[in-house]
Amino acid sequence: MIRPGKKPKRPKSQGKPTAPKEAAEGAEAASSKKRKLDEAELKEREKRTVFIGNVPLTWTEKQLRSAMRKALGTTYDGILKPIWFRSIPVETKWSSSNKMRKAGLILKAFADGADSKNAYVVVNSPEDVPVIVKAITNLEVDAEHILRADGVGESAVLKKFDRKRSVFLGSLPRRVTESDIRWVLWDAGEVDAVRIVRDKKTQDCKGFAFARFKERKSVKAALNLWDLRIHGKYIRVTKVEDEEGGNDAGRPKKLKPEVEKRIMLKQQQRQRAKAKKQREFVEQAKAAGLRTSKKKAPKVKRKVLATAGRCSPSLLSAEGCKV
Structure with missing residues (x-):
């Protein structure tokens, strides 16, 4: 029962009345927001x-x-x-x-x-x-x-760091920041860019990062820095071995079979040339009457036959002892 002078409450199911045009525009806007973009x-x-x-x-x-x-x-x-x-x-x-x-x-x-x-x-x-x-x-x-x-x-341009202007930083704490790296390398030169490799879930640093300097000469200065610490932990600074400055910098790369074969053939060629040079040296030394081995000639041990009294070496010349 409704009391006189009091406005009745609107049922929750009815909601606020809207014009048909406004409702259509709102539905269209909502659908466009929810629509996923195709490839x-x-x-x-x-x-x-x-x-x-x-x-x-x-x-x-x-x-x-x-x-x-x-x-x-x-x-x-x-x-x-x-x-x-x-x-x-x-x-x-x-x-x-x-x-x-x-x-x-x-x-x-x-x-x-x-x-x-x-x-x-x-x-x-x-x-x-x-x-x-x-x-x-x-x-x-x-x-x-x-x-x-x-x-x-x-x-993207920073996917590959210029190897000649960059350094690799290892043994970093998990909560390292870009400002920490810029600060610790300040004495070497101006840092142009920093890339910290982080875990996808926790966003913690995986222990290594890359820093690129504005000038190439700063790399040598950074390698000469010592006693570098971030959050009390000693870090190491080395050259970037990988040309792309990727996550495997400093680790041996897996080569193609034809490249490995070419490297092996070059190594064998160098070994044969070295062995040939050594043989020629030995032949020339023998012809000159020189000793070709560094090993000393073995000493001939003299066996001492003592009598029943077992003479000492100092008494070998005494009577009763025979050599």
Whole structure:
């Protein structure tokens, strides 16, 4: 029964009335958001996507877009949308599955010592990607974060580090950051780019990374540095053996069968030439009457036959002892 003077409540099932046109537009917008892009559309969007690394962990999409607009100025005034973040480090207990990871991100249960994440930004056209990368690369946003930008997929340039300008860092702590590496190599020269190899689930460092210098001479200076420590742990700095600067730098590469055969034949040829030179030397030495072996001539041991009294060597000349 409805009391007089009181407005009746609207049943929950009815909802707010909407015009047919507004309802149709809302349904169309919702369907477009949920629609997944096909393979061709994904490839086209990948060409228009910019990768940005070492973004401060607490930054939002609005903060990143604002920093990019300020750096780009009048160079580019197109769209910077959508923006999404990846490689967000969460505590180990939240990294067991994708659902747990999402829950950890909602609760902002970030891992201790982690301070950065990566971002992807879609722009107008593939031609705008190099312009934006040039403007954003090495952009210092605060005291501990210097952004690094690159293309995605075929447009990526930092996939291969220049071996002559790069060094390999090993024995790194799992919570190392790019600012730590830049700081420890500061005396060698300006670091152009840093790539830390991390675990996909936990985002912990796997123990090694690559650092690229702006100048080639800085590599030699970095190799001469000593007593380098990050978070109290000693690290090692060596040359990059792999031309691509990949994860297997410093490890022996598996060669093709024809390459291995060619290397083996060259080794055998060098061994035969060395053996021939040694034989010629021995023949010349024998002809000159020289001794060809370094081994000393064996000493002839003299057997001493003593009498029943067993004479000592000092009494060999005495009576009663025979040699």
